[in-house]
Amino acid sequence: MGLVNDLADLASFDSLLSAEGQALLDDVRDITPDQELAVATRLRRDHPADLVSAAVAQARLRQRATAKFGEADARRMYFTANGVEQATRTSVATHRAQEFEALGVRSVADLCCGIGGDAIALARAGISVLAVDRDPLTCAVARANAAALGLSGLIEVREADVTEVDTEPYDAVFVDPARRGGRGRIFDPEAYSPPLSWAIGTALKVPRAALKIAPGIPHEAIPDAADAEWISDEGDVKEAVLWFGTEPGRMRATLLPGPRPLTGRGLPDPEVRPVGRYLYEPDGAVIRAHLVADVAEEVEGGLIDETIAYVTSDTLRATPYGTAYEITDQLHFNVKKLKALLREREVGILTVKKRGSAVDPEELRRKALPKRHGKASVTVFLTRVAGAPTMLLGHPVP
Known part of the structure; x- marks a missing residue:
């Protein structure tokens, strides 16, 4: 790791390990962003400004770190922004x-x-x-x-x-x-x-x-x-x-x-098949490891396109290595047709996934979702099927 901090940073951090610094860390442990200015102003009346700033910054970093380290550890640990x-x-x-x-x-x-x-x-x-x-x-x-x-x-x-x-x-x-x-x-x-x-x-x-x-x-x-x-x-x-x-x-x-x-077995690439009743979205680690063929074999499926890591099958098999969707519709890419279909089915919750498509999911959601939202939900996959831009509509299998 490169030299990303200076001696002033080190001195500031060392001050946090003092009794005064530890007391300040306890005082600011649970402050929210909108409270920082008022709390820091109050604490600077009795403590060095640099130490108060270091304590507030550390409290902010600890809150950010909770997602990675869990609350119990993050509340006791110390961090740098890069760290x-x-x-x-x-x-x-x-x-x-x-x-x-x-x-x-x-x-x-x-x-x-x-x-x-x-x-x-x-x-x-x-x-x-x-x-x-x-x-x-x-x-x-x-x-x-x-x-x-x-x-x-x-x-x-x-x-x-x-x-x-x-x-x-x-x-x-x-x-x-x-x-x-x-x-x-x-x-x-x-x-x-x-x-x-x-x-x-x-x-x-x-x-x-x-x-x-x-x-x-x-x-x-x-x-x-x-x-x-x-x-x-x-x-x-x-x-x-x-x-x-x-x-x-x-x-x-x-x-x-x-x-x-999941350990690879050196399987050949799966064959390309017409879209079946189910679509499996392999976990990203499976895709990165080039183990989509192992998932396809497990669910008795093939690929929807030789360059796309979506597996299709008429068989529903529970697999820990991907998420299964039941496909209800297959359409050539057409925003107007999609919008009409969503309106007809009173869809109000639209999840957009894409693989092999340059379309922006947020833009599609904005254009296709009817202004009068219904209560139904649907997932649309923007992808290619046998080389053609395609929209697949479906629902996650419980």
């Missing part, structure tokens, strides 16, 4: 820690540790962790988080350049390279900090390793020695992980909560 954005969600970090534990790993060098989200999950699995980052503030926050959660005995935080750390004493290495720069997300793995090639080289030097990467990584960029896993949480794809020291060449998707794992 909240880049930290691993607790459910995902816990899953990865359990994978390491199942592999018999007892010690991990966590390189590019950030604010310590993964280190915390590893320590809670009973694994000792060396957490490394080169940013002084980030290290201070990670160290404070380990202490706040009672994990200092298992987590050693070290401020250093990860490329200079000796990983030989550890059972495994975990690397979470920075994938954001001054202009936003970085898509070239060699532009990560540190580069993916360095991370792979480091992984090959230890018995076990896991490298966190962007889920959109091209499959051709995955080394033959890697075991690639795509992870989604509540249907939202979160990350991909390259495992080393496990099963080279394996492709798998893990759906959380669960976990619900």
Whole structure:
């Protein structure tokens, strides 16, 4: 992780760890955005302005972090703005820690540790962790988080350049390279900090390793020695992980909560079929892992188009790897026809999904939904069927 904070930030954070800072954090714990100005003005009468600002900012970050870390942990932990954005969600970090534990790993060098989200999950699995980052503030926050959660005995935080750390004493290495720069997300793995090639080289030097990467990584960029896993949480794809020291060449998707794992079997691409009674929308992790064929086989289905990851079937099969919809109508793309059909059926709730279409879902909803809304609901899929722009209408199967 790059140097994203300065010494003033570090001094401000250190002040929060003082008795006065802790008392202020308690005072501002539950303030809402509309209360911030009034509360800060009141507190500045008795406390340094910089300390009050730091406490209010930290309270705001803790509230944001609740979605990733849960309220119980987020209320005790410390964050930076970058740390909240880049930290691993607790459910995902816990899953990865359990994978390491199942592999018999007892010690991990966590390189590019950030604010310590993964280190915390590893320590809670009973694994000792060396957490490394080169940013002084980030290290201070990670160290404070380990202490706040009672994990200092298992987590050693070290401020250093990860490329200079000796990983030989550890059972495994975990690397979470920075994938954001001054202009936003970085898509070239060699532009990560540190580069993916360095991370792979480091992984090959230890018995076990896991490298966190962007889920959109091209499959051709995955080394033959890697075991690639795509992870989604509540249907939202979160990350991909390259495992080393496990099963080279394996492709798998893990759906959380669960976990619900799906391992590829090297099946050929499904055949294209006419749209049947049911449409299956595979989970995003399944799609990223190129395991749509495994889902199609499970539901005795095929594809609606050779380039579209929607599976169709006349068979209804419960599957944890996708959502099933019963299709009622198949129309060529035509907004006027859709609007007339929605009016006829008194539709008031319109869910728009798309795959292989350039149409903006919000614009379609605005144009197609009748002004006099009814109570019925429908889902419309904007897609291609055998190459033709198509609208499929249906409902989720209970």
